[in-house]
Amino acid sequence: MTSTAAGIVHLTERQPQVSGADMVAALVPPPQFDDATFESYRADPAYPSQQEAKDTLMAFAGVGQPAARGGLFRRAKKGPELKPGVYLDGGFGVGKTHLLASIYHAVPARRKYFGSFIEYTALVGALGYQNTVELFRGADLLCIDEFELDDPGDTMVMTRLLGELVSGGTRMAATSNTPPNALGEGRFAAQDFLREIHAMSANFQTLRIDGTDYRHRAVDGHAAVLPDSEYERALAADAAKSVVSDDAFPALIEHLARVHPSRYIRLIEGLSAIGLRDVGELDDQSAALRFVAFIDRAYDAQIPIRATGVSLDLVFGDEMLAGGYRKKYLRAISRLVALTHD
Numbered sequence: 425m426t427s428t429a430a431g432i433v434h435l436t437e438r439q440p441q442v443s444g445a446d447m448v449a450a451l452v453p454p455p456q457f458d459d460a461t462f463e464s465y466r467a468d469p470a471y472p473s474q475q476e477a478k479d480t481l482m483a484f485a486g487v488g489q490p491a492a493r494g495g496l497f498r499r500a501k502k503g504p505e506l507k508p509g510v511y512l513d514g515g516f517g518v519g520k521t522h523l524l525a526s527i528y529h530a531v532p533a534r535r536k537y538f539g540s541f542i543e544y545t546a547l548v549g550a551l552g553y554q555n556t557v558e559l560f561r562g563a564d565l566l567c568i569d570e571f572e573l574d575d576p577g578d579t580m581v582m583t584r585l586l587g588e589l590v591s592g593g594t595r596m597a598a599t600s601n602t603p604p605n606a607l608g609e610g611r612f613a614a615q616d617f618l619r620e621i622h623a624m625s626a627n628f629q630t631l632r633i634d635g636t637d638y639r640h641r642a643v644d645g646h647a648a649v650l651p652d653s654e655y656e657r658a659l660a661a662d663a664a665k666s667v668v669s670d671d672a673f674p675a676l677i678e679h680l681a682r683v684h685p686s687r688y689i690r691l692i693e694g695l696s697a698i699g700l701r702d703v704g705e706l707d708d709q710s711a712a713l714r715f716v717a718f719i720d721r722a723y724d725a726q727i728p729i730r731a732t733g734v735s736l737d738l739v740f741g742d743e744m745l746a747g748g749y750r751k752k753y754l755r756a757i758s759r760l761v762a763l764t765h766d
Contacts (some may be wrong), residue, residue: 425756432663432670433695436525436679440690444550447494447686451537451547453567454724458523462487465522467637474519477512477631481523483512484597485530492679509586510595514633516758523633524567527597533564540569540724542717544585544750545578546686553581557588567597570720573750583624590627598628633717647729647736647757648764649703654731661701662730673703673733677711685717692718695727705741712740713749716756723759728766736760 439472453460462482467474484506519524528538537560539547548556560566566589586596650658662668669692671679683691692698706712722729731734737760740753 429546430663431664432659432699433670435669435671435691435698436675438691440683440693442550442687442690444547447543447547447550448537450689451539451543451589453525454726455524456724456726460522460525461529462526465519465526465633471633471635473632473634477633478523478627480631481510481512481527481597482530482597486532486621487530493573507627508590508594509598509628511625511630511631512597513630515635516755518633518635520633521569522599524569524599528565531565531595535563536565536567537720538567538569540720541571541578541582542685542720544568545581546684548581548585550686554586557585560585560589560594560624561581561592562575563589563594566594566596568596570755571598586624586627593599596627622715633646645737645761646652647731649730649735649762650730652701652732655701655730656697658730659697662697667694668697668699669695670699671701673700673731676700677706677715680714680718681711685714688721689725690755692722692725695725698722698727700729700730700736701732701733703731703736703739704729705734706739706744707741709744709747709749712744713752715739716749717751719756719759719763726766727763729760729763731764736764 462478462485465478467473467478474566479597512523514520525538530538547559566586590596653722659670680688706715738758744750745753
C-alpha cells in the first residue's frame with residue numbers, strides 16, 4: 425500500500441490485502457523492540473522475579489554463560505535441564521514482550537520467527553495447516569507474544585502445530601497473562617481441549633514476572649479525551665507534516681468486521697496518528713475483540729491516538745470486563761491509556 429507524504433486519510437476507505445509471503449516476512453519483533461536486549465531490560469529491584477526471569481531467559485538464549493573453571497578440559501558444572509519452551513506469565517506492562525524480543529535477538533539462529541498468537545493462527549488460515557507445519561519445520565526458534573487461547577478451534581490448531589515443531593527440535597518462547605495450565609479455563613469446558621492444553625504446558629518452563637504496569641507510571645488512569653475543536657486542531661497539525669487517519673468510531677468498528685485481523689497492520693500502515701471521533705461504549709463482544717486486535721497492532725506500531733467522545737478506557741462495559749475475556753480487555757485499556765497520552 426502506498427500513501428501520500430502528508431494529509432488525512434480514512435481507514436474506512438482502506439481495503440488492505442496481505443499475502444502469505446507478506447505474513448511470514450512480518451514475523452519479526454515490532455519496531456519498538458528492534459533494539460531490545462537483555463542489557464536494556466531494567467529489572468525493578470522491588471520485584472526480584474524480574475531479574476530472576478531475565479537470568480533464566482539469558483541461559484535459555486545461550487548468552488551470559490559463565491566460563492568453565494579449572495582448565496580448558498574441565499567439564500563445567502551442569503545446570504538444570506531446560507525445557508524446549510519458556511513461558512512468561514505476568515501482568516500488563518512488566519516487560520514480557522521486551523524480554524521475548526531480547527530472546528529473539530540474542531539467539532544466533534538462521535531460522536527464527538516472532539509473532540503474536542493471532543498472526544500465527546492467521547497464517548494457518550492463509551496457508552493451510554500442513555503448509556504452515558512445513559514452513560516452520562526445522563526452525564530454531566518460535567517466539568509467540570500474548571499466547572491466549574480464546575477459541576477452541578485455535579486451541580487445537582496451535583497445540584498440534586507446537587507439538588509437531590517441538591518434536592522436530594524447535595525451541596519456543598511465549599508470553600501470556602495466564603499460566604499454561606490455566607489457559608482456556610472459564611472460557612470453554614470440553615475435556616478434550618483441557619487435555620490438549622495440559623499436554624502443551626508440559627513443554628514449557630513457566631516464569632512468573634511481577635511488577636507494575638510501566639505504561640501507567642507517568643500518566644493518570646484514563647485515556648485522554650479531546651474537545652472537538654482541539655481534536656480538529658491536533659489532527660490538522662499532524663496532517664500538515666505526515667499522514668493521519670480520521671474516522672468516526674462507530675464506522676471504524678463496522679469496517680473492522682469486514683477486514684481480517686491479520687490485515688489490521690496494513691490498515692494502519694504509514695500513519696503517524698489515528699483519529700477517532702465520537703467514541704462510545706461497545707455492546708457487542710465480537711466487535712470489542714476486533715477492536716482489541718486493532719489496538720494491539722496500533723500499539724506495536726506505536727501510533728498515537730487522538731479521540732473525542734467517551735474515554736477509550738471505558739469502551740468495554742462492566743459485563744465484558746467481568747467475562748472470560750477480561751484480561752484481553754484490561755491489556756487493551758492499558759495500551760489505550762498509553763497511546764492517547766503520547
